[in-house]
Each structure stands twice: as structure tokens, then as C-alpha cells.
Amino acid sequence: MLRTAVLFPLLAVAHIAGAALRMRPIAGPVFEWSTLGVLVLGGITVLVSGAVDPFDVVTVSVGAALVGAGAFRMLRSPALGSWPALGPGLAVLLIPPLIADFTDPVLWRLIALGVVAAAAVVVGAARRLQAPLLLGGAVLLVHAVDQLWPWITWLYEAVWWWLWLGIAGVILVVLAATYERQLRLARRVAHSIAELR
Numbered sequence: 001m002l003r004t005a006v007l008f009p010l011l012a013v014a015h016i017a018g019a020a021l022r023m024r025p026i027a028g029p030v031f032e033w034s035t036l037g038v039l040v041l042g043g044i045t046v047l048v049s050g051a052v053d054p055f056d057v058v059t060v061s062v063g064a065a066l067v068g069a070g071a072f073r074m075l076r077s078p079a080l081g082s083w084p085a086l087g088p089g090l091a092v093l094l095i096p097p098l099i100a101d102f103t104d105p106v107l108w109r110l111i112a113l114g115v116v117a118a119a120a121v122v123v124g125a126a127r128r129l130q131a132p133l134l135l136g137g138a139v140l141l142v143h144a145v146d147q148l149w150p151w152i153t154w155l156y157e158a159v160w161w162w163l164w165l166g167i168a169g170v171i172l173v174v175l176a177a178t179y180e181r182q183l184r185l186a187r188r189v190a191h192s193i194a195e196l197r
Contacts, residue, residue, distance in 0.1 A: 094117060
């Protein structure tokens with residue numbers, strides 16, 4: 001376990017350094033693909049064998065390596081979009097802990113997932129990047145609903161069913177009265193998201 005906890009972050013740093021630096025022997029696609037291959041294949045081997053617990057040691061290292069290298073690629077190539085550069089790394093960073101949110105909830109993982117997803121949303125909004133904004137937002141929404149579900153259930157059961165029907169009716173009336181404005185707002189939001197990098 002200790003070897004994995006030291007080796008995988010070191011390989012992630014080496015992969016990011018290969019994308020950031022331009023001097024040989026660290027720079028270049030051979031070094032980048034080699035470090036990424038060792039990270040991914042080693043991670044799969046360690047995860048399948050069950051030699052590492054928690055699995056986050058592997059997934060965070062691989063995800064951080066992909067996100068870091070993608071960020072440097074985006075700096076070098078302004079035409080590169082955020083989905084090919086950051087999307088795979090963010091998916092590896094956010095989706096496995098989200099799945100574990102349902103199967104094996106551990107407090108430190110729940111907090112870390114919320115913080116990382118919120119940070120992705122903030123960075124995506126501030127830097128006008130589509131992948132972190134949408135992926136981080138989706139993970140944050142699912143995570144929040146999962147964590148708040150007991151309270152949502154309690155609230156639903158505490159209020160009479162006809163009150164919920166009345167609330168839904170009021171919401172429908174408000175939406176119908178402001179339909180045109182809501183439609184323009186939805187188009188504007190969709191257009192703004194489409195314009196993100």
C-alpha cells in the first residue's frame with residue numbers, strides 16, 4: 001500500500017512534467033505516453049488484484065495526471081477544447097468516488113468529492129471551460145441529492161400529499177405565466193454553455 005501511495009503520485013507528477021516541460025528527456029510524447037501507460041496499466045493491475053485500499057490512491061493519481069497534462073496542452077494550444085483536454089481526467093477523478101458514494105460511503109471521500117466537484121464548477125465558470133463546469137456540476141448535483149435524500153424523504157413524508165399537489169400547481173402557473181421569459185432565459189443559458197471552450 002505504501003509503495004502504491006508513493007509511486008502513483010510520483011508517476012502523475014512525471015506525466016504532468018512531461019506535458020509542461022520542453023527539455024529532453026522529460027519532454028516529448030514518448031515520455032508522456034510511457035508514464036501514462038504505466039499509470040493506467042499499473043492502476044488496473046493494482047485495482048483488480050485488490051492490493052490497494054482505498055482505490056482513490058490510484059484514481060486520483062491518474063485523474064490528476066490527465067487533468068494537469070491537459071491543462072498544459074490547453075495553454076499551448078488555445079484552440080484545444082476543454083472536453084478532449086480535461087474531460088477524461090475529470091471523469092476519472094470524479095466518477096469513481098461518485099459511484100462509491102452509493103456503494104461504500106466514507107466520510108472523508110464524501111467531503112473530498114463535494115470539494116473537488118465544487119472546485120471544478122468554480123474553475124469552469126471562472127475560466128469559461130465547458131467540461132469542468134458541466135461534469136463538475138452534474139457530479140455535484142447527484143452527490144448533493146444522494147447526501148440530502150434522507151432529509152428529502154423526511155420532508156416529503158412530513159407534508160400531506162395534497163399540499164405537494166398544490167405546490168406543483170402553483171409552480172406550473174408561475175412557469176406558464178412567465179413561459180416566454182423562461183424560454184428566452186433557457187436559450188440564453190444554452191447558448192452561453194455552447195460558447196464555452
